Amino acid sequence: MSLSEATSRLISHILKMGQGEIMELLDLVEKKNFEKKRKSPRFDYYGEAVYVVKGRAYTGFIKNISTEGVFIETPDITESGEKIILSFELPDGEHVRVSGTVVRGEANGFAVSFDRTIDGNLSRLKVPSTEPESPGQLKRRK
The missing domain is CATH 2.40.10.220 (predicted glycosyltransferase like domains)
Incomplete structure (x- = not known):
């Protein structure tokens, strides 16, 4: 699957979500990116x-x-x-x-x-x- 296809599928799923689900997904993605920045485990x-x-x-x-x-x-x-x-x-x-x-x-x-x-x-x-x-x-x- 290409990056373009994956992005399209993600957007399609997001458009079907309610506001609460979108906010939860955003929180999850941001936390995951923050964890990658850590130098040592918590x-x-x-x-x-x-x-x-x-x-x-x-x-x-x-x-x-x-x-x-x-x-x-x-x-x-x-x-x-x-x-x-x-x-x-x-x-x-x-x-x-x-x-x-x-x-x-x-x-x-x-x-x-x-x-x-x-x-x-x-x-x-x-x-x-x-x-x-x-x-x-x-x-x-x-």
């Missing part, structure tokens, strides 16, 4: 994090983590571009303190890109093949 992880922005300390919860960054769930608003210092504990008990920059804000939290990778900290963790059964357990995201 792991779902639920753990408390203390962070400092503009000299003020806050508490949030890690939703997912990679060697390059983290997503913090919190009701506190933090703007993209803000410098941040994070402190948290990994499941193996190792304490991590790392600086970074807020790269994306969402209604339920924000994403941080670390100034340095924490590869050595995550490489020792085992990746369970099942869903986490308790806070702190990691699983690799697809």
Whole structure:
């Protein structure tokens, strides 16, 4: 099948979809493209994090983590571009303190890109093949 034929078929399917289905498809495609940009895999992880922005300390919860960054769930608003210092504990008990920059804000939290990778900290963790059964357990995201 040529690219032209594939594009035509895709457009035909999209034209038959409702608005909600189109928005879901768009979200899926954009997330897939975003995942391709990642340098390291993300792991779902639920753990408390203390962070400092503009000299003020806050508490949030890690939703997912990679060697390059983290997503913090919190009701506190933090703007993209803000410098941040994070402190948290990994499941193996190792304490991590790392600086970074807020790269994306969402209604339920924000994403941080670390100034340095924490590869050595995550490489020792085992990746369970099942869903986490308790806070702190990691699983690799697809």
